Amino acid sequence: MKHAPLLGHASLDEVFAYTPAGPVDVRSFLTDVGELAACLPAGNHFLNLCQDRYRFTVGLAAGLLTGRVSLQPSSQSVETLRQIQRDYADVFCLCDCEFATANLPRFDFPQRSVGARSGRGEPPTAIPSIPAGQLAILVFTSGSTGRPLPHGKSWGSLVINGRAEASRLGLFDGPRHAIVGTVPPQHMYGFESTVLLAMHGNAPFWSGKPFYPLDIVAALNRLPRPRLLVSTPFHLRTLLAAGIELPAIDRVLSATAPLPRELAAEAERQLAAPLYEIYGCTESGQLASRQPTVDPVWLPFDGVHLTADGDRVLASGGHVPGQVALSDEVSILPDGRFLLGDRHTDQIGIAGKRSSLAYLNQRLLAIPGVVDGTFFQPTASDEAIVRLCAFVVAPGIDERQLLAALREQIDAVFLPRPLFKVDALPRSASSKLPRESLQALYDTLRNRRDGNG
Amino acid sequence: MTQEIAPQADDALLQEVAQLMVSALNLDLDPAEIAPDAPLFGDGLGLDSIDILEVALVVSKRYGFQLRSDNDDNVRIFTSLRSLATHIASNRTT
Numbered sequence: 001m002k003h004a005p006l007l008g009h010a011s012l013d014e015v016f017a018y019t020p021a022g023p024v025d026v027r028s029f030l031t032d033v034g035e036l037a038a039c040l041p042a043g044n045h046f047l048n049l050c051q052d053r054y055r056f057t058v059g060l061a062a063g064l065l066t067g068r069v070s071l072q073p074s075s076q077s078v079e080t081l082r083q084i085q086r087d088y089a090d091v092f093c094l095c096d097c098e099f100a101t102a103n104l105p106r107f108d109f110p111q112r113s114v115g116a117r118s119g120r121g122e123p124p125t126a127i128p129s130i131p132a133g134q135l136a137i138l139v140f141t142s143g144s145t146g147r148p149l150p151h152g153k154s155w156g157s158l159v160i161n162g163r164a165e166a167s168r169l170g171l172f173d174g175p176r177h178a179i180v181g182t183v184p185p186q187h188m189y190g191f192e193s194t195v196l197l198a199m200h201g202n203a204p205f206w207s208g209k210p211f212y213p214l215d216i217v218a219a220l221n222r223l224p225r226p227r228l229l230v231s232t233p234f235h236l237r238t239l240l241a242a243g244i245e246l247p248a249i250d251r252v253l254s255a256t257a258p259l260p261r262e263l264a265a266e267a268e269r270q271l272a273a274p275l276y277e278i279y280g281c282t283e284s285g286q287l288a289s290r291q292p293t294v295d296p297v298w299l300p301f302d303g304v305h306l307t308a309d310g311d312r313v314l315a316s317g318g319h320v321p322g323q324v325a326l327s328d329e330v331s332i333l334p335d336g337r338f339l340l341g342d343r344h345t346d347q348i349g350i351a352g353k354r355s356s357l358a359y360l361n362q363r364l365l366a367i368p369g370v371v372d373g374t375f376f377q378p379t380a381s382d383e384a385i386v387r388l389c390a391f392v393v394a395p396g397i398d399e400r401q402l403l404a405a406l407r408e409q410i411d412a413v414f415l416p417r418p419l420f421k422v423d424a425l426p427r428s429a430s431s432k433l434p435r436e437s438l439q440a441l442y443d444t445l446r447n448r449r450d451g452n453g
Numbered sequence: 454m455t456q457e458i459a460p461q462a463d464d465a466l467l468q469e470v471a472q473l474m475v476s477a478l479n480l481d482l483d484p485a486e487i488a489p490d491a492p493l494f495g496d497g498l499g500l501d502s503i504d505i506l507e508v509a510l511v512v513s514k515r516y517g518f519q520l521r522s523d524n525d526d527n528v529r530i531f532t533s534l535r536s537l538a539t540h541i542a543s544n545r546t547t
Contacts, residue, residue, distance in 0.1 A: 211502070212509055214521045238506050242513060350503065387479065387503075412501035417479055 003129040004159040006033075006061055008200040012124065017054050017198060018178060018223055019207040024054065029061075030124035037062035041107050043090035045138075047071050047081075048186065050096040054207035055109050056185040057195050059094045060137075064130050064155060070137045072186045073148055074282070074354050075411040078102050079363075083148055132156025139188055141282045141356070151283050154321075159200050161285045161319035164301040165192060166201030168289050169228070169251065169276065177251065178223035179205040180216065181230040187353055188282050189255045193230045203228060213242035226250035229271075233259045234350065236267050249273045255280070256349035258340075264292040279340065281347070282354065284315045284324040288338070297337045306332050313338075348377060348388065350413045363409040364390060369397045372425050375416060376438045389442060390416030391425055420445050462538030470512075470538045477511040478504050489535040505531055512537075517546035 009016070012027040024032075036058055040046070046063060048070045050056040063070050071088065073080050081102045084091055093101045096109040130136075136155040140148035153161075171177055179197060183190035197203045206223055210216040216239055220227055228251045231239070236254060239246075240263075249271045254264075255278040267275050279298055280286035287306070288298040300306060303318030306326075313330040314323040329341030348355050360375045373392035392402060399419050406415055422445075426437035462470075471484035478500070493500045500508075508531075509520045520530070530540045 211506070211522045212520050214519045218521070234503065235506075238510050241510055242519065244519060413503050415501070 002132055004132045004156045006030075006064060006128045006130055006199070008159075008163070008202065009127065012127070015176075015204045017057070017204050017207055019054055020222075023204070026127070027124055029058070030127070032058045033061040033065065034124065036110065037065045039110065040066060040068065040094075041092055041105070043068070043092045043105075045069050045071055045088040045091040046107075047073070047084065047091060047093045047101075047104070049076065049093050049099050049101075050109060050185075051209065052096050052207050053181065053185050053194060053205055053209060055096045057198065059109070060195065061199075064134070064136055065128060067134065069135050069152075071140075072137055072188075072191065073140045074187065075414075077408065077410055079409045080148060087150075130155045132159075137191075139191075139282050141354075153285070157285075157319040157321060158196060160303075161192060162196030162200035164303065164318055165278070165286055165289075166197055166203065168299075168301055169201075169253070171197065171201050171203050171228075175226055177203045177226045177228040179203050179228045179230055180210065180219045180223065181205060182210060182216065182235040183230060183232060183256070184209060184353075188280070188285065189232075189278065190230070192280075192286050193253055193255070193278065197228075213239045213244055217244065217247060220247040220249065228253065229273075232256045232349075233263060237263060240266055240270050246271060251276070253278060255286075256354065259292060261292055261296075268293055281324075281326065281328075284320050284326070287315050287320070297333065297339060299337050305336065306330060306338055308332055348414065350387070353411055353413055355411065355414050360388070360410060360414055364392065364406065366409070367394075367397075367402065367405045370394045370402070374425060374433055374438070375414075376442060378442050379439060387417040388414055390419045391422050391438070391441060392419060393422060393424060418449075462535060462542045466538050466542060467534060470541060471534055473511050473515060474508055474534070477507050487534050489538075490533050493531055493533060493537075500531070508537075512541060515547075516541050516544070518544045 007026060009026045012025065014026050015023045016026045016029040017024045040062060044067065046068055048056055048059045050059055060070050071084060071091065073084060081104055085104055092105040092107050094109060095101065095106050132155060134155050135152050136158055137153050138150045139153065140150055166172055179194055181190055181194035185191055185195050194205045198205045206219045208219055210219040225248055227249050229249050230253045233254055250273050252267060252271055252273050252275040254275060259277055264275050274291055275293070276289050276291050278286050279288045286301065287304050288300045290296065290298045301318055304315060304320060305317045307314050307316070313326045313332065315326055316323045327347055331339045331341065333339070348357060357375050364370060364373045364375065371393040373390060373394070375388050375390045377388050394402060399421060402419055403415060425433060426441055428434055467489055468484065471487045474480065474487070475482065475484045513519050530536055
């Protein structure tokens with residue numbers, strides 16, 4: 001494959017997306033892309049900070065047409081922006097709303113309502129081709145050194161990625177699904193399961209990112225059936241707990257954090273739709289899916305293989321570049337499917353955002369005055385989501401100052417709740433921090449606090 | 454409270470909502486420590502979007518109405534404890 005089409009659509013008349021102003025067909029999308037591409041500022045790297053999924057995708061496509069790389073860091077904290085600017089000096093921010101871009105140059109998405117196109121230039125007559133090897137996006141994992149680690153994705157590999165997911169979900173068969181996503185387009189899961197599915201998975205998305213349960217209902221009601229809800233355990237739990245009447249949903253997708261089986265079953269019961277989970281990581285992209293109420297075993301996407309290599313498990317094939325070592329505990333079955341162990345790994349996923357404990361700890365320890373400290377994810381009790389907490393040894397700094405310093409460095413969803421100041425961490429003789437000791441410390445401090453409260 | 458006057462958040466409601474927030478969000482502070490007019494986001498209490506959804510959920514259960522964000526009120530409602538309590542006072546059904 002030397003070239004890959006920008007879009008997988010067969011005709012310019014097909015619906016590409018749904019917006020508050022109505023459906024947008026492929027022709028209008030391409031017109032919007034062309035108009036944006038013509039006015040983007042100099043610079044080969046851009047941070048696509050558009051909140052609106054449609055504008056985000058117009059930005060991505062305009063970048064593809066002009067050879068610009070979309071940078072998609074896992075956090076938009078001030079510190080991340082600073083590091084991005086250090087590493088990509090020509091970077092600019094593409095914004096469609098208020099956002100503190102620190103000192104980075106900013107370019108505002110042209111403000112006009114969708115549908116009010118300028119009419120300048122030639123109307124598009126065909127779907128453009130993009131060199132398959134062209135670097136399309138850079139996604140970042142939080143390296144243990146504290147420096148975001150870039151992972152490049154070529155357009156060709158992203159197209160295969162999107163098609164593999166759509167094929168697995170059956171989106172090429174039968175009537176076209178319309179997507180409502182509660183996750184941001186910037187992070188891998190939301191990017192793959194809303195943006196790539198709209199571009200190459202035969203499934204137009206709703207341009208918004210509904211927040212409250214009633215917003216999700218309103219968005220679903222704007223779309224024709226069948227409908228696909230792309231969400232996370234956290235969003236699903238609040239949607240179900242709201243106790244409101246829900247419109248028909250035909251398929252549900254969940255990822256970013258383990259979905260408790262009870263919640264999966266409750267979601268399928270209330271929504272009367274099958275729920276699929278997706279497994280993948282930033283380095284490899286999506287790898288496998290399962291329907292947890294039917295079978296706990298994961299089935300790799302077509303073309304993707306997992307192989308054991310000593311005590312590591314490697315993913316390869318399909319859209320995966322080379323071989324990617326997985327950080328989860330994976331047991332491969334003889335037929336190539338696999339089971340995931342308890343995901344007590346370094347990776348943390350909350351509401352569609354990812355980070356790693358190593359990175360968060362590194363940022364915590366970098367705060368002047370912090371002697372020792374660690375983040376900790378307590379064992380879940382009845383909740384689908386457990387916030388992180390942190391234990392910090394920092395004589396002379398109070399909790400408020402520590403939180404203010406952390407807020408500069410990390411995404412707010414990863415801020416410790418609560419942050420416990422302690423005299424020392426329960427380090428073992430070899431200076432390690434056993435999970436059991438931290439859980440015991442957590443239980444003690446929680447009980448003490450609740451007792452006082 | 455009469456029907457004719459736009460309902461205001463009284464001290465009792467402020468305390469009640471502060472208590473709801475502290476228990477829903479597992480905050481490590483005394484409800485009385487939340488200043489009614491201090492910002493809930495950023496440098497104030499430091500809440501984030503996940504917290505907002507959690508609070509919205511307990512508010513809907515306790516006061517019998519659902520929040521929506523199809524207008525800019527969303528930002529205003531969560532400006533401070535007082536703005537949230539005022540919104541509750543004028544929308545509550547229970």
